[in-house]
Amino acid sequence: MLAHQQQHAVSQADLSVLSLLTQDQAPSPAQVASSSSARGQPHASTHRSKTKKGDGRADVDPLLIAAAAASGPDVTRNHYFHSFFPHPLAYSACDDERAALNASPPGPSTSPPAQRPKMESRQAPRSIRLQVEEEEKRRLERLERLRREQMQKEEEQKGVLQDKPQAVALPTRDGGFDFQEDGKVQAQASQRDADRIKAPKPGQVRHLQDDSLVVLLRQPSTPPPLEHPLAEPPFPTVGAQSAVKPESPLSAPEPTAAASPEARTPLPPLEVQCRVRTRIPTPHGHIFLHLYTNNHDTKEHLAFVADHAQMASTSLTTNAVEGTPILAETGERRLLPFIRSHSLDCKWHDGETDQERIVRGAYVGRLTETTHIASHPNPHSLDPTATPPHVHRSHRTTHNTSSQAPTDPPLVRIHSECFTGETIGSQRCDCGEQLDEAFRLITLAGRGVIVYLRQEGRGIGLLEKMRAYNLQDLGHDTVTANLMLGHGADMRTYGIAGAILRDLGVAHNGVRLLTNNPDKIKQIEGEGVKVVERVAMVPRSWVLAEEEAAAAARRAARKAKGKVSGGDKRKSLDASIASLQSLDASSRRPSDSRSTSLASSAGPSGYSSRAPSDIDGELSDGDSDSSDWDAKTDSSRAYHLRRAGVGMIGASVTSSPELDKYLRTKIDRMGHLLNHPTQQGTLKRVMSSGGASTPGATHQHPLSESVTSLDGSSGEAASR
Ligand SMILES: Nc1nc2c(ncn2[C@@H]2O[C@H](COP(=O)(O)OP(=O)(O)OP(=O)(O)O)[C@@H](O)[C@H]2O)c(=O)[nH]1
Numbered sequence: 001m002l003a004h005q006q007q008h009a010v011s012q013a014d015l016s017v018l019s020l021l022t023q024d025q026a027p028s029p030a031q032v033a034s035s036s037s038a039r040g041q042p043h044a045s046t047h048r049s050k051t052k053k054g055d056g057r058a059d060v061d062p063l064l065i066a067a068a069a070a071s072g073p074d075v076t077r078n079h080y081f082h083s084f085f086p087h088p089l090a091y092s093a094c095d096d097e098r099a100a101l102n103a104s105p106p107g108p109s110t111s112p113p114a115q116r117p118k119m120e121s122r123q124a125p126r127s128i129r130l131q132v133e134e135e136e137k138r139r140l141e142r143l144e145r146l147r148r149e150q151m152q153k154e155e156e157q158k159g160v161l162q163d164k165p166q167a168v169a170l171p172t173r174d175g176g177f178d179f180q181e182d183g184k185v186q187a188q189a190s191q192r193d194a195d196r197i198k199a200p201k202p203g204q205v206r207h208l209q210d211d212s213l214v215v216l217l218r219q220p221s222t223p224p225p226l227e228h229p230l231a232e233p234p235f236p237t238v239g240a241q242s243a244v245k246p247e248s249p250l251s252a253p254e255p256t257a258a259a260s261p262e263a264r265t266p267l268p269p270l271e272v273q274c275r276v277r278t279r280i281p282t283p284h285g286h287i288f289l290h291l292y293t294n295n296h297d298t299k300e301h302l303a304f305v306a307d308h309a310q311m312a313s314t315s316l317t318t319n320a321v322e323g324t325p326i327l328a329e330t331g332e333r334r335l336l337p338f339i340r341s342h343s344l345d346c347k348w349h350d351g352e353t354d355q356e357r358i359v360r361g362a363y364v365g366r367l368t369e370t371t372h373i374a375s376h377p378n379p380h381s382l383d384p385t386a387t388p389p390h391v392h393r394s395h396r397t398t399h400n401t402s403s404q405a406p407t408d409p410p411l412v413r414i415h416s417e418c419f420t421g422e423t424i425g426s427q428r429c430d431c432g433e434q435l436d437e438a439f440r441l442i443t444l445a446g447r448g449v450i451v452y453l454r455q456e457g458r459g460i461g462l463l464e465k466m467r468a469y470n471l472q473d474l475g476h477d478t479v480t481a482n483l484m485l486g487h488g489a490d491m492r493t494y495g496i497a498g499a500i501l502r503d504l505g506v507a508h509n510g511v512r513l514l515t516n517n518p519d520k521i522k523q524i525e526g527e528g529v530k531v532v533e534r535v536a537m538v539p540r541s542w543v544l545a546e547e548e549a550a551a552a553a554r555r556a557a558r559k560a561k562g563k564v565s566g567g568d569k570r571k572s573l574d575a576s577i578a579s580l581q582s583l584d585a586s587s588r589r590p591s592d593s594r595s596t597s598l599a600s601s602a603g604p605s606g607y608s609s610r611a612p613s614d615i616d617g618e619l620s621d622g623d624s625d626s627s628d629w630d631a632k633t634d635s636s637r638a639y640h641l642r643r644a645g646v647g648m649i650g651a652s653v654t655s656s657p658e659l660d661k662y663l664r665t666k667i668d669r670m671g672h673l674l675n676h677p678t679q680q681g682t683l684k685r686v687m688s689s690g691g692a693s694t695p696g697a698t699h700q701h702p703l704s705e706s707v708t709s710l711d712g713s714s715g716e717a718a719s720r
Pocket residue numbers: 414415416417418419428429430431434455456457458459460464465468469478482514515516517520537666672
């Protein structure tokens with residue numbers, strides 16, 4: 001009983017310690033000392049407590065009490081932010097607060113107490129974190145399942161394709177096609193295939209029942225990996241050199257990454273790859289559209305190929321009689337290599353099927369319901385007159401062409417994308433009509449290439465070009481506007497064009513380049529493309545003006561002479577037809593020398609002067625009293641339809657004060673090889689150094705001596 005009482009007795013010392021710990025103010029050292037000494041006194045109850053060790057509690061250590069007291073009543077970090085915390089700055093271990101205290105001047109402070117830092121957890125509650133983890137796990141499992149299914153399908157597909165022989169496609173009546181080995185019906189065709197051939201269900205798209213074809217269509221094969229794949233992030237698209245360096249920009253903007261050679265990451269050797277080819281019927285005729293990828297940018301550059309002989313052929317060699325073009329002027333058959341993409345035709349992987357080749361466009365002739373012949377993986381090896389297999393990976397590779405038969409250099413246009421000119425017929429530039437004219441000329445010649453480069457706005461992009469247009473509306477020209485925005489006058493490069501032309505096998509034998517731009521000729525030659533002739537691109541509005549002036553002159557002459565007799569009229573028509581035919585032949589024929597180019601007489605009337613079918617249209621245009629010719633033939637109707645701009649790219653003829661200024665700037669400031677017509681209507685364009693108002697570089701290029709005039713006469717004639 002006594003022991004029990006002793007155990008629960010509270011001594012005076014305990015009470016004083018308790019009051020020390022619970023008081024508002026921190027105890028002074030003296031208080032602590034007295035408290036300790038009080039505990040040190042041999043007090044009866046203290047003594048009793050010392051003797052009662054059986055309750056498991058340790059004696060209260062005076063040092064511990066002193067430390068606790070010095071820290072104030074709220075000592076744990078957990079208590080620190082409780083709203084009931086009574087003592088600002090009582091947590092002496094907080095560095096921020098100590099710093100704030102040190103910073104405050106000595107003596108009574110009037111400034112408000114420093115803000116206590118807030119320590120808040122940004123972590124989501126655990127339940128949410130678990131939920132997110134769970135979802136991520138489920139997503140990864142789903143992906144893994146899909147990947148496994150995909151692999152399984154591919155395995156199955158491989159099995160199917162190995163069982164199925166490589167084949168030439170045979171047409172089916174419902175528009176699908178079946179592939180049979182070497183064109184022969186397979187004796188061991190599967191029962192399923194045989195059933196399908198015999199009994200097609202009406203309205204059913206048969207080829208979609210073919211599992212292997214479905215797999216092929218949904219998961220097309222990819223070309224062999226490039227030696228130097230596209231780096232991440234993509235390399236700048238454009239901007240290696242500019243034709244005209246910034247002279248004195250009004251502001252001095254930072255050079256763009258593309259503009260500054262030092263800032264550019266060194267590019268790997270350029271590689272291009274034709275991924276797909278297809279036939280497109282255009283208002284001017286059929287062309288093959290090729291889509292290219294490359295390892296310098298992420299853009300899809302294009303090539304349009306006109307090759308009528310190839311389209312008519314059922315063989316990859318030009319030895320096939322039906323594929324041999326006949327030269328208009330001599331009637332002679334000439335063996336011309338077909339213009340084909342080496343990277344498209346080559347084998348992409350082992351076990352490649354004809355289906356794969358045909359779907360990507362590696363086929364012979366024209367794909368129809370009745371002809372589906374996959375091309376040979378190396379078509380050039382079949383053609384003795386063709387360029388050797390083109391090595392597209394490095395344009396530095398030289399080919400020995402000495403043993404090859406001379407070939408007709410195709411017409412080639414290297415065109416830069418212009419959204420505004422080509423899609424909505426902007427009258428600020430001549431891009432739309434130039435593209436249209438290039439289509440007209442290559443299809444008329446029956447053989448040629450347009451390389452369509454995705455370097456909008458001379459390489460500065462659509463956004464910047466539109467900003468430049470606003471500056472032009474303020475009165476600046478196209479060059480100055482570019483410079484003001486911190487770009488060069490022309491930021492385009494032609495490496496990709498060169499690689500595409502090499503891939504198409506036309507670079508080495510020479511091309512007739514449709515351009516007025518001397519810088520373009522220089523750059524493309526630097527890419528290993530042989531330019532044997534420059535063919536001028538004449539604004540159609542100029543041609544039109546010339547023709548109208550000529551027609552007016554003829555009418556005036558007739559009036560002066562009196563009405564011509566029927567016989568005279570016939571003679572004059574015959575003479576005109578003969579002259580037009582000779583012009584027409586010239587646009588089809590390669591030039592004998594680099595010095596003279598009979599210009600593509602561009603413009604709506606140019607159709608008539610080039611296409612025999614339009615000759616009547618030309619004459620009717622010139623002679624008002626021969627309009628009866630128009631109604632007589634279909635060809636004149638075609639002429640009028642085309643003249644009206646049906647199906648033309650952009651606008652068939654571009655004409656505006658803005659265009660006038662644009663062309664003038666190109667001639668005066670960018671050295672384009674074109675003379676602006678004078679007010680008197682003198683439209684002879686003399687491309688020689690003497691005739692063109694062009695800067696130095698223009699004169700040095702041999703092709704700058706080419707002479708072109710709107711009436712098709714040679715330079716010598718024009719200058720006489
Ligand atoms: N920055 C800029 N680009 C323009 C402007 N007008 C047209 N372009 C672009 O210029 C490119 C065509 O270049 P041009 O100088 O017209 O012709 P070119 O291709 O150099 O020369 P040719 O072969 O003779 O046609 C296209 O990419 C157009 O988008 C303009 O005012 N400013």
